[in-house]
Amino acid sequence: MVTIHNLTKSYGRFRALNNLNLHIDQGDIFGFVGPNGAGKTTTMRIICGLLQADWGEVYIDGVDALMHNDMIKRKVGYVPDFFGVYDNFKVMEYMEFYGSMYDLNGETLHKTILGLLDLVNLSDKQDAYVDGLSRGMKQRLCVARALIHNPKLLILDEPASGLDPRARFEMKEVLKNLGAMGKTIIISSHILPELGEMCNSIGVMEKGNLVASGKVEEITRRSRHSNPLTIRVLDNKDTAIQILKQTPWVEKISIRDDSIIIAFSGDDEEMSQLLSALVTGGVKVSNFHREPGNLETLFLEITGGAKDAR
Amino acid sequence: MLDKIKHIRKMNMNPILKKELRLGSRSIRIPLAVMFYDIVLAAIAVINIAVVSMGNRMAEDINFSGYLSVFQVIGWTQLGITMLIVPILTAGSIAGEREKQTLEIMLTTPKKPITIICGKLLASLSNYLIFVISSIPIMAIAFVLGGMNWFALLGYIVMVIVLAVYLGSIGVFCSSVFKKTIISIVMSFLLEGLILSIPFCIFFGVIIVVELVAEIYNDAMLNTAAAWWDPNFGILPLILTVHPLTGFFDYMMRVMNLTSISEILKSANCFGKIMPILANAWIPLNIICSGGISYFFLRMAAKSLNPLKKGKKKKIAAQNRYMQAQQKKPAGVPPQEQAQLYQPQQPPANGQATQPPVPDMNGITERLTQPDLPARQEQKESQ
Ligand SMILES: Nc1ncnc2c1ncn2[C@@H]1O[C@H](COP(=O)(O)OP(=O)(O)OP(=O)(O)O)[C@@H](O)[C@H]1O
Ligand SMILES: [Mg+2]
Numbered sequence: 001m002v003t004i005h006n007l008t009k010s011y012g013r014f015r016a017l018n019n020l021n022l023h024i025d026q027g028d029i030f031g032f033v034g035p036n037g038a039g040k041t042t043t044m045r046i047i048c049g050l051l052q053a054d055w056g057e058v059y060i061d062g063v064d065a066l067m068h069n070d071m072i073k074r075k076v077g078y079v080p081d082f083f084g085v086y087d088n089f090k091v092m093e094y095m096e097f098y099g100s101m102y103d104l105n106g107e108t109l110h111k112t113i114l115g116l117l118d119l120v121n122l123s124d125k126q127d128a129y130v131d132g133l134s135r136g137m138k139q140r141l142c143v144a145r146a147l148i149h150n151p152k153l154l155i156l157d158e159p160a161s162g163l164d165p166r167a168r169f170e171m172k173e174v175l176k177n178l179g180a181m182g183k184t185i186i187i188s189s190h191i192l193p194e195l196g197e198m199c200n201s202i203g204v205m206e207k208g209n210l211v212a213s214g215k216v217e218e219i220t221r222r223s224r225h226s227n228p229l230t231i232r233v234l235d236n237k238d239t240a241i242q243i244l245k246q247t248p249w250v251e252k253i254s255i256r257d258d259s260i261i262i263a264f265s266g267d268d269e270e271m272s273q274l275l276s277a278l279v280t281g282g283v284k285v286s287n288f289h290r291e292p293g294n295l296e297t298l299f300l301e302i303t304g305g306a307k308d309a310r
Numbered sequence: 311m312l313d314k315i316k317h318i319r320k321m322n323m324n325p326i327l328k329k330e331l332r333l334g335s336r337s338i339r340i341p342l343a344v345m346f347y348d349i350v351l352a353a354i355a356v357i358n359i360a361v362v363s364m365g366n367r368m369a370e371d372i373n374f375s376g377y378l379s380v381f382q383v384i385g386w387t388q389l390g391i392t393m394l395i396v397p398i399l400t401a402g403s404i405a406g407e408r409e410k411q412t413l414e415i416m417l418t419t420p421k422k423p424i425t426i427i428c429g430k431l432l433a434s435l436s437n438y439l440i441f442v443i444s445s446i447p448i449m450a451i452a453f454v455l456g457g458m459n460w461f462a463l464l465g466y467i468v469m470v471i472v473l474a475v476y477l478g479s480i481g482v483f484c485s486s487v488f489k490k491t492i493i494s495i496v497m498s499f500l501l502e503g504l505i506l507s508i509p510f511c512i513f514f515g516v517i518i519v520v521e522l523v524a525e526i527y528n529d530a531m532l533n534t535a536a537a538w539w540d541p542n543f544g545i546l547p548l549i550l551t552v553h554p555l556t557g558f559f560d561y562m563m564r565v566m567n568l569t570s571i572s573e574i575l576k577s578a579n580c581f582g583k584i585m586p587i588l589a590n591a592w593i594p595l596n597i598i599c600s601g602g603i604s605y606f607f608l609r610m611a612a613k614s615l616n617p618l619k620k621g622k623k624k625k626i627a628a629q630n631r632y633m634q635a636q637q638k639k640p641a642g643v644p645p646q647e648q649a650q651l652y653q654p655q656q657p658p659a660n661g662q663a664t665q666p667p668v669p670d671m672n673g674i675t676e677r678l679t680q681p682d683l684p685a686r687q688e689q690k691e692s693q
Contacts, residue, residue, distance in 0.1 A: 006633060048418050050617050055629035066626055069618050073420040084411040086329075088336045100325035101419040145415075 001026040001153060001184045002047065007056030009042055009208075016042045018208035020056070024186065024201070029179045031195035031216075032188040034205035040188040041081060043205075044155050047186075048078045061152055074102070077146030081157040083138050087131040091122060091141060094130050095148060102149040116144040120174050136167025143174060154178065154185045160194060172198055229264040229271070231278070232287035240283040247274055264290075325421065326429025331436065340437050344444050347391065351384055351448045358383045359451070382566060384449050385466060388442070389473070389558060396474050397502055399437055400481025401495040403430040404615070408489060413615075423615035427608055431475075431482050438474050442467060462565045469561050469593075476554045476600045477502055479607035486611040509553040554603075557596030 004022040008015065016039045024030045032040050045051040047058055049069035058065040065072045086094065092113065099109040117123050120140040125133065133141060139159060146154060159175070160168045175198055178185060189195050195202055196216055203213035212219065233240050240260060244250045249266035264271065275288050334340060358380050404427070407413040416426055449463060484498035485491075563570035572592040588595070613619075 006630075050414060050417055052618050052622050053626060055626050055633065057630055066618075067623055070420065070422075073418060076418070078415070078418045080411070080414060082411045084415045086333060086410065086412065088333050093332065097325065097329045098415075098419070100328065101416065101421050103420075 001028070001061060002186070003057075003059040004043070004047075005057040005059075007043070007046065007058060008054045009039075009046060009051065010054055016208050017046075017053075017056075020205075020208065020210060022203060022210055022213070024184060026184055027179075027182050028201050029175070029185045029187065029199045031192075031199035031202035032186055032205060033190065033192050033195060033202060034188075035190075038205040039208040040205055041157055042208075044078070044157055044186065044188065047155060048076055049073065050078075074149055075152050077149065077151035077154045079139075079142045079146045079154070079156045079159060081161065083142055085130045085138060085141070087129070089130050090127055091117070091130060091133070092126045094141070095145060098145050098148050104148070112148065112150075113144075116147055119147075119177060120144045121170060134167070136163050136170060139163065139167070139171060140174060143171075147178075152184060154183050156185065156187045158188055158190070160189060160191060168194070227291040229262050229290050230287065231260045231262070231285060232258055233260065233278075234258075234284035234286050236281075236283045239281055240278055240285075243277055243281045243283070244274075247277065249274070259287075324425060324429040324432065326416075326426055327432045327436075330429065330433030334433065334437060340440060343395075344440050347441055348444050348448065351387060351445050354387055355380055355384055355448050355451055380451055381449055381462075381466075382562065384445065385562060388445060388449075388470060391441070392438070392470055392474055393477065393502065393506075395441065396434075396438055396477040397481045397484075397498040398495060399434040400431065400478045401485050401498040402491040403434055403482055404485035404611070405488060405491040405494040406485075409491060417615065417617065422612070424608065424612040426615065427482055427486065427611045430485075431478050431608065434481070435471075435474055435478055438478070439471075442470060442474075465561060466565070468597075469558050472597050472600050473554045473558060476604050479604035479611075480505065483607040483611040483614075486614045506553070506555055509556075554596065554600040557593050557600070560593060560596070 002022070002024040004020055007017050007020040007022075009017040020039070020043060022043075032043070034040055042051065046053050047060065047065060049065065049072060053066055056066070060072050061075050063071050063075070086097075089097070095113040095116070096109065099105065099113065104112065114123070114126075117126060120143055122137060122140060122144065125137065130138070130141065143154075143156070143159065146156075156175075159171055163171060172194070175185065175187065179198075179200075187195065187199065192202075199216060201213070201215050202219060203210050205211065231240065237255070237258070237260070241253060241255075244253055244260065244262060249264055249270050250262050251265055252263040254261050264274070266274070271290070275285065278285055278288075362379060404413065407416065407430075413426075417423070446463070446467075449466070480501050481494075481498040484501060485494045488494040488497050560570045560572050564572075572589045
């Protein structure tokens with residue numbers, strides 16, 4: 001659905017995107033994460049034809065987006081990281097205006113709008129002024145607006161930012177429904193765990209490059225392997241340490257109370273070998289586990305340092 | 311049948327114009343401004359009539375053509391106000407949309423920038439038109455009292471609208487070039503002043519230069535020619551053809567039965583027979599010139615709105631072709647940029663140096679499994 005090849009964009013001398021490569025399959029819900037200034041918004045704006053790239057290729061649904069940007073406008077719906085609403089408009093009029101921008105009108109447009117408002121749970125707000133909507137409602141209205149021409153690709157720039165947990169949940173529900181409708185969706189966010197729930201694939205961006213990408217399960221499984229292993233022993237701690245020191249995959253050993261925490265680079269197979277070695281060595285193991293994979297820690301790991309993460 | 315026509319007309323109406331009209335009808339600002347405007351015009355008209363009537367009474371003889379001056383006074387006042395309000399009405403149009411951040415969203419729709427520009431201009435001009443139309447009854451006093459005909463009034467409205475389109479295009483142009491409404495308003499006044507004064511500057515500049523030259527050489531012939539109304543000089547006012555105000559002046563002078571610029575042109579003895587024809591067609595010519603300049607400004611405005619420039623597209627295509635040709639080299643970046651680009655990403659000595667930083671789509675890139683790449687180290691150090 002979306003293929004980006006060698007995309008580069010500079011603001012003056014500063015290179016915001018640096019030969020970015022990316023592929024998103026049809027029907028994917030793709031989470032785009034990265035610290036502030038990683039270039040997520042820049043990438044999205046280029047895809048929508050709002051920004052000129054320096055070079056590179058962007059294909060959307062087989063169309064070269066950089067060369068034929070007029071052809072992709074009906075394929076893409078964009079929700080920017082700001083609202084962009086007219087204060088004196090009612091919800092219905094706001095939607096009608098954007099419908100008319102796509103040459104839609106009359107009864108069909110009206111029906112489409114009602115359907116979309118229903119989708120984003122704003123049916124009862126049809127006649128309310130946009131001005132008076134809450135932040136979460138405005139955000140959802142913007143999603144409905146971006147869907148007015150039934151685009152194949154929906155791009156959402158930080159749709160959950162500034163929303164309270166409830167509004168965030170509602171937004172998530174909307175996106176889930178859209179995913180079920182078979183739309184390809186790109187979502188950018190700083191909040192990685194949440195993306196993990198919504199998306200089926202994610203890409204981590206840093207300094208204008210994609211540093212990791214893939215299916216969510218794949219990435220969480222990988223990240224699991226870098227988490228420490230906790231072993232609780234009832235006695236024979238010294239024997240246990242002795243055994244651990246002999247095991248090749250154990251990299252670092254630290255002791256906290258009656259637990260031994262080790263950095264372990266082996267896979268699941270090697271983990272079970274270690275456990276049986278401990279047990280046959282006469283160590284009474286009461287707890288042996290690895291922290292579950294966590295996108296947050298993965299994110300910090302990839303982007304290197306907690307300071308950049310938020 | 312009527313329904314069908316209505317439907318088609320609805321479809322073809324510029325969506326931005328439609329939106330603006332809808333929003334505008336909610337605001338009380340324009341009606342208030344129009345009311346104030348009409349009160350001022352009416353006051354001026356009443357004072358004028360009073361003065362003319364007083365003169366008539368003293369002369370003990372009614373001079374109806376004196377009431378023509380009502381038309382004149384209102385006409386000139388309206389011209390001045392046009393020059394004042396049109397930039398204000400138009401200069402905020404695109405900049406305001408930008409400030410509300412709705413411009414970006416508009417640009418993601420299939421509507422072309424020129425459609426957005428024209429919609430905005432038409433919306434502003436429709437507001438302006440309310441001012442003009444509301445002033446018609448006041449101007450019509452002139453013909454109730456005699457000395458005017460409807461045709462002259464119609465002509466006046468056409469002329470003032472041509473001028474408004476001209477000034478409006480300049481305003482919209484400034485609005486799309488300058489990001490802030492305030493700056494845009496100031497700049498469109500400046501640009502308006504500049505453009506309106508340049509032809510006059512050339513005109514009088516040439517006259518002054520000729521006069522000076524005549525003075526220095528004491529040339530009698532040149533000296534007489536230096537008078538701008540001199541027939542020999544007839545070609546010079548032609549410069550003013552591009553100037554929308556002169557068309558307006560010419561029209562007003564004709565209505566007032568004064569010697570108009572085109573009369574002077576007619577008697578000029580250059581270009582042979584073409585000159586009289588030109589002179590007769592001067593006002594239409596002037597309108598066409600104004601239209602052309604307006605079109606130019608609107609095009610420029612649309613161009614500045616369009617985020618993707620045509621020339622740049624060709625450049626990208628060329629660059630991409632070049633990069634494809636360079637595929638074997640690391641990621642095919644132009645040589646002069648390679649060093650700067652890849653330094654941070656090159657792993658020290660594990661044989662990865664020739665691989666471009668293309669992520670592995672099915673898994674994770676090297677960064678994850680080899681956490682100690684220089685880029686990360688750098689970052690840690692900098693913290
Ligand atoms: N108009 C601009 N002029 C100059 N630099 C810009 C401009 N827009 C973005 N940048 C720079 O480009 C880089 C990438 O910006 P971008 O907005 O794409 O980041 P982002 O990943 O969306 O960040 P955030 O998470 O904060 O939204 C930033 O370092 C930013 O400073
Ligand atoms: Mg951003």
